[in-house]
Amino acid sequence: MLLDLALWLATPAPWRHRRLGYVRESVLLSGRAWRCRRAWAPHAARSREAVLRACADLARRREAVVLGSGPLADVPLRELAAAFERVVLVDAVHPLSARLAARRLGNVRLVTADLTGAGDPVGALCGSADLTVSANLLTQLPVVPVDGYEARGLPVPERLGAEIVAAHLAALGRLAGRVCLVTDTEQREEDRAGRVTDRLDLLFGVRLPSAPLSWDWELAPFGETARHRRLVHSVRAYPDWAAAQGGPSLP
Numbered sequence: 144m145l146l147d148l149a150l151w152l153a154t155p156a157p158w159r160h161r162r163l164g165y166v167r168e169s170v171l172l173s174g175r176a177w178r179c180r181r182a183w184a185p186h187a188a189r190s191r192e193a194v195l196r197a198c199a200d201l202a203r204r205r206e207a208v209v210l211g212s213g214p215l216a217d218v219p220l221r222e223l224a225a226a227f228e229r230v231v232l233v234d235a236v237h238p239l240s241a242r243l244a245a246r247r248l249g250n251v252r253l254v255t256a257d258l259t260g261a262g263d264p265v266g267a268l269c270g271s272a273d274l275t276v277s278a279n280l281l282t283q284l285p286v287v288p289v290d291g292y293e294a295r296g297l298p299v300p301e302r303l304g305a306e307i308v309a310a311h312l313a314a315l316g317r318l319a320g321r322v323c324l325v326t327d328t329e330q331r332e333e334d335r336a337g338r339v340t341d342r343l344d345l346l347f348g349v350r351l352p353s354a355p356l357s358w359d360w361e362l363a364p365f366g367e368t369a370r371h372r373r374l375v376h377s378v379r380a381y382p383d384w385a386a387a388q389g390g391p392s393l394p
């Protein structure tokens with residue numbers, strides 16, 4: 144608790160992002176990532192592999208942009224920094240650990256931005272990127288906006304989550320460079336006998352095409368949120384998002 148408060152105070156962020164709750168979410172994420180590091184390791188490794196697969200055949204490697212870079216657990220940062228002239232990490236909050244990691248590499252820049260903000264922030268930030276990675280970000284985008292309504296005791300607009308998810312996918316779809324999408328899609332709650340006790344659609348009804356890569360991410364092992372329940376997320380990865388939709392596959 145005290146450590147969370149210290150981290151909340153020490154994490155640099157614009158006041159607006161702090162007030163909306165992005166810093167709080169970032170601190171909670173770092174805490175859970177640390178506690179669940181063993182359970183999360185296979186997911187992080189497979190996410191990093193998907194990103195490396197996305198750039199393996201790219202002819203032009205001037206700029207890579209990572210959206211939702213956060214604590215960088217899913218991002219093969221050293222490899223990207225070696226493969227591209229420059230790497231841009233975009234998040235509402237860059238934790239201290241990510242800031243340090245970026246500083247150690249000469250060609251990595253941090254951009255603090257709200258990717259649900261007005262206009263087309265994805266287009267503005269990734270328009271000239273040869274590779275854009277949406278790194279386990281998609282289902283996190285609605286979290287703070289939905290919480291904002293709930294915190295004020297207001298009804299959450301029925302389509303809010305779906306609109307935010309669809310808008311991010313549409314923005315990725317407009318990019319000319321290679322796009323790698325890694326996202327969780329569904330949460331399953333399981334008991335110790337392996338029975339599914341609850342399911343939650345993390346995409347608010349938005350459907351994704353079948354993915355070349357998919358796996359389970361044990362988000363909360365037994366004991367993390369409940370003694371006899373665990374939470375498992377289904378994850379899909381598209382090293383070439385345009386190709387997965389039947390669109391043009393860029394060199």
Ligand SMILES: C[S@@+](CC[C@H](N)C(=O)[O-])C[C@H]1O[C@@H](n2cnc3c(N)ncnc32)[C@H](O)[C@@H]1O
Pocket residue numbers: 165169172211212213214215216217218233234235236256257258259260278279280283284287
């Ligand atoms: C599950 S984490 C991603 C993990 C990260 N890719 C990694 O390698 O560890 C989701 C990230 O999305 C960011 N995020 C959530 N909503 C955002 C928004 N509206 N704009 C920008 N970043 C956002 C959070 O700050 C968080 O770092």
